[in-house]
Amino acid sequence: MSAGEIILRTDGVGKSFGKFTALKAVSAEFRRGAITAIIGPNGAGKSTYFNLLCGAFRPSTGRVEFEGRDVTGLPQHRFAHMGVAKSFQITNVFPQLSTHENIRVAAQARVARFDIWRPRARLTELGDEADAILERVGLWDRRERVAGALAHGEQRALEIGMALASRPRLLLLDEPTAGMSPEETRVMMELIVKLAEERTVILVEHKMKLVMGISDRLLVLHHGELLAEGTPDDIRRNETVKRVYLGQREH
Amino acid sequence: MNQASQATLARARDANLDWRELATRYRVLLVSAFLLAFPLVMPFTALAINILIYGLYALGFNLLFGYLGLLSFGHAALLGAGAYFCGIAIVHFGMPWFAAIAIGVLGGVITAAAIGALATRTRGIYFAMVTLALSQCVYYLFYQAVDWTGGENGLRGINVREIGIFGISFDFINPMTRYYVVAGFVILALIVLSRILASPFGAVIEAVRENEERARASGYNVTLVRLITFILSGAFCGLAGALYALQLSTVPIEIMHYETSGLAVMMCLLGGMGTFFGPFVGAAVFLMLENLVSLWTVHWQLIVGAVFMICVLFFPRGIWGTLTMRGKS
Ligand SMILES: Nc1ncnc2c1ncn2[C@@H]1O[C@H](COP(=O)(O)OP(=O)(O)OP(=O)(O)O)[C@@H](O)[C@H]1O
């Protein structure tokens, strides 16, 4: 389990929706302990790739390997059990449950999934854990609020909290700052860097500048293909990336 | 914030319990007290017993529909299986009443497992259609098994005259005795339901209803959660069916008709879906209306239907749901 080893590997994974191929045979490796960003313009296939990594989609071709194990096509909930957690690009919480309950029930998935008899109030450690996470993601004072009534940025933070509640070794975030104000974005980025001290993080982002400073490695997707891969400096210097990606954004 | 101040806050929250939260905490006790007094204010005990039985049936349905958010149009099969299993245990195997009720519950469970195994893979309108289709298959199966079920004549001769409880023998012909025996089972069911709702699995049911995709990402096997809830629902409906068989002394094939499935939907919506006591309120209002209105017109279904529409349009939370939500902003 040393830092630097490969935690996740994809081997020629692709995904088609009907006749349309959203992702074509992407092979890549992700290192434990690193922050890897997947970038690319709109519609590049980032979310599609992301959903293959976290088990939400079954790949049409290729394999996914997590910690040396072939996990291709395993159901989504098994990924959570293995230690892979994610947040969605479009905010996805339990809207009518309290902020605290959102995180508590996410944490509960680790310890009591089918217990129909014991009172859940007795699982006090889960409540405490949820409180600790609420503090960590800055939502302590929203504890009792129903999640649907939170501001957009707060819901995004809540989603990260829910992902943390499953104690993942690999945290996958799809555009965690989507729709956030610059201030919220800054806070979120700081949080991600902190979280990455203890676990591997892979995040999808289309605002390239945002992730250049914090990522160890970047993957650039374009039209469903892996265009380039490397350190932030490599990517900055890469002519093809400049042309198809930076060019598009900077004009 | 440190641990101490968190604990203080938590205690402050507990002290602020309002009457609604208190009522929720002691819901089983409150409902039980009500059920014990209920036949004393009812004109006919038989009607009170029917309200309990249909209320229990609607309660089982409500677990799936109100709490998990799955609309089934096949619950008649679960109620019917409970009734037939219980009746067959008595008529064909001469089992004692208590064992027969257990067999009835088992009947509900088995049927729910069979229907659920196929239906829980689907969602929304497809789920409703698949449950409807499968329940029609169950109907047909019981209809054809004439030797066991009496076919279209129904299963007759479920005669339980006396029942022994802890060595004491009670006259089951006496309506009041009947009522309190049935009420005893209903209270037992309420205790079990209350525990399920307060259990970790109860939280999972809510989570799946709220957001299936998020529940899956958090590590819950949504299909299995649905199946288990369906089976639990089947246990309650099976119990209701068994009590129905004992109450009526026969099991008419109509119990498995899809109209009976619709009845559960109606009672649940009338009383308030996803509320603890709503199904009983819905069953009471429906059956009392049916009894009263059918006294002066044969078109009672028209009146009951109109009341149902008004309720659904103006009280989308149902009668009980509206009463208990009052004042909550
Ligand atoms: N479920 C789907 N069915 C059909 N086409 C899809 C589906 N999901 C994605 N696509 C298509 O696949 C392509 C890649 O989509 P994807 O969501 O992966 O892009 P993205 O890089 O995440 O873009 P964005 O920055 O807008 O989030 C797009 O053209 C999209 O329309």
Ligand SMILES: [Mg+2]
């Ligand atoms: Mg995307």
